[in-house]
Amino acid sequence: MRNLLNFLLKYNNIIVFLLLEGIALFWLTNGNEYHNSRVVRGMKGMTRGIEERMNNVRTYLSLREINSSLASENSLLRDRLDRFTRQEDLKFIPVDNPLFRQQFTYTSARVINNSANKQKNYFTLDKGRSQGLKTDMAVTSGDNVAGVIVGCSENFSIAISLLNIDFRLSARIKSSGYFGSLTWDGRNYRYAVLNEIPQHIALSKGDTIETTSYSAIFPEGIRIGTVSDFKKTGSDFYKITIELFTDFKKLQHVNVIGNMKRTEQLGLENQLQ
Amino acid sequence: MINSVVRFIVIIVLLILLQVLVFNNIQFSGFVNPYVYIMIILILPSVTPAWLVLIISFLTGLIIDLFSGSPGMHASATLLAGFSRPLVLRLISPRDGYESGSDLSMAAYGFRWFLIYAAIIVVIHHTALFFLEVFRLTDFFRTIFRILLSSLFTLGFILLIEYYRKGR
Numbered sequence: 218m219r220n221l222l223n224f225l226l227k228y229n230n231i232i233v234f235l236l237l238e239g240i241a242l243f244w245l246t247n248g249n250e251y252h253n254s255r256v257v258r259g260m261k262g263m264t265r266g267i268e269e270r271m272n273n274v275r276t277y278l279s280l281r282e283i284n285s286s287l288a289s290e291n292s293l294l295r296d297r298l299d300r301f302t303r304q305e306d307l308k309f310i311p312v313d314n315p316l317f318r319q320q321f322t323y324t325s326a327r328v329i330n331n332s333a334n335k336q337k338n339y340f341t342l343d344k345g346r347s348q349g350l351k352t353d354m355a356v357t358s359g360d361n362v363a364g365v366i367v368g369c370s371e372n373f374s375i376a377i378s379l380l381n382i383d384f385r386l387s388a389r390i391k392s393s394g395y396f397g398s399l400t401w402d403g404r405n406y407r408y409a410v411l412n413e414i415p416q417h418i419a420l421s422k423g424d425t426i427e428t429t430s431y432s433a434i435f436p437e438g439i440r441i442g443t444v445s446d447f448k449k450t451g452s453d454f455y456k457i458t459i460e461l462f463t464d465f466k467k468l469q470h471v472n473v474i475g476n477m478k479r480t481e482q483l484g485l486e487n488q489l490q
Numbered sequence: 491m492i493n494s495v496v497r498f499i500v501i502i503v504l505l506i507l508l509q510v511l512v513f514n515n516i517q518f519s520g521f522v523n524p525y526v527y528i529m530i531i532l533i534l535p536s537v538t539p540a541w542l543v544l545i546i547s548f549l550t551g552l553i554i555d556l557f558s559g560s561p562g563m564h565a566s567a568t569l570l571a572g573f574s575r576p577l578v579l580r581l582i583s584p585r586d587g588y589e590s591g592s593d594l595s596m597a598a599y600g601f602r603w604f605l606i607y608a609a610i611i612v613v614i615h616h617t618a619l620f621f622l623e624v625f626r627l628t629d630f631f632r633t634i635f636r637i638l639l640s641s642l643f644t645l646g647f648i649l650l651i652e653y654y655r656k657g658r
Contacts, residue, residue, distance in 0.1 A: 229541060230541055230544065230573075230576075233544050233545070234544055234569065234573045237544060237545070237548045237569050238569050238570070240548075240562075241551070241562040241565040242562060242566055243562070244561045245561055245562030245563055245566060247561070247562075264556050271511065271515075330559075334523060335560070335623065337623075339559065403624070403629070404632070
């Protein structure tokens with residue numbers, strides 16, 4: 218007993234160190250999983266007040282840019298509205314009618330916390346479950362891919378950013394239709410990498426890359442970026458560098474897209490696999 | 491005694507606010523992320539018992555983690571820095587040892603001593619932090635490059651702050 222006490226006294230610092238380090242590492246490995254961003258979400262509740270205030274300042278500073286983008290969007294929409302109202306026999310069909318075949322719902326949200334300088338980036342939206350947001354909804358900025366929602370609380374959501382080394386997205390070349398998987402390699406926040414495109418396909422710089430509907434998260438044809446560089450590697454596939462359309466350092470107003478038929482599609486696919 | 495405790499609490503709060511409100515928002519190409527809050531561990535008085543240093547570093551890391559949404563990363567890296575502090579202090583101790591009354595500051599032990607001391611601790615902290623962030627060994631040299639670049643910036647800011655801290 219005495220020896221034990223002496224031992225504890227002699228090495229008490231190392232014991233305290235190992236104990237605390239154990240707690241920290243346990244927390245780290247537990248919080249690191251893709252879907253455990255819920256833990257992060259829980260903690261964020263505590264620091265949210267300050268974050269919101271900081272974000273208000275940031276939003277204020279970039280009002281000019283937002284104004285101009287809103288103005289251009291307005292004119293675009295007015296143009297479209299004009300085309301629609303001229304149609305003669307517009308029937309009124311309620312949206313929940315299966316004949317109407319609406320598949321995607323759209324809503325807008327504001328980004329209140331964001332980063333682009335880490336290896337695993339997430340961003341927070343100011344809408345949550347009570348505004349109809351759910352996990353696995355797609356997030357776009359303008360018409361371009363931004364991320365996917367991974368956790369919702371009552372009034373906030375956390376989305377995994379495309380700039381996350383765990384993020385995978387099925388993408389295809391618009392001109393030829395060949396698809397591969399898009400990842401971010403953690404280097405530059407303006408560029409991502411498209412893999413699994415076989416080498417016999419003709420490619421050129423500037424080709425547009427868009428989403429496929431395979432994941433049942435993104436609608437088909439949401440734009441991702443353009444080919445900025447491609448290399449033939451030793452294997453059968455190209456290594457294609459994509460310049461992203463979305464500038465993640467000024468992500469502020471985003472659209473959230475929900476797929477109303479996602480459960481139906483996944484249910485059928487699971488049944489047969 | 492009470493006076494200096496209050497002073498250190500004020501410094502700690504100021505450094506954490508500085509880190510969270512200013513330095514966490516520096517997004518410069520993903521290579522430069524200064525983590526100036528590590529200065530808290532540097533300037534604790536030399537009489538602070540080692541276990542207290544450990545607990546302070548753990549709590550500091552915890553708070554930074556809460557603000558940057560990175561569970562456990564800063565806590566474990568800062569803890570490692572706090573653990574290595576007594577070892578580093580012994581390694582580079584001045585010839586006459588440390589005076590129990592004085593702070594571990596540039597003014598008390600000179601620029602050269604403080605630079606070496608800060609550099610060792612900062613590099614230990616950043617190495618742990620960036621490798622925990624990436625959590626894999628691919629792109630090893632790119633991570634090393636990020637560590638060195640960020641350490642350089644952190645060190646620069648720490649020296650700047652230290653200069654003004656004693657300039658009062």
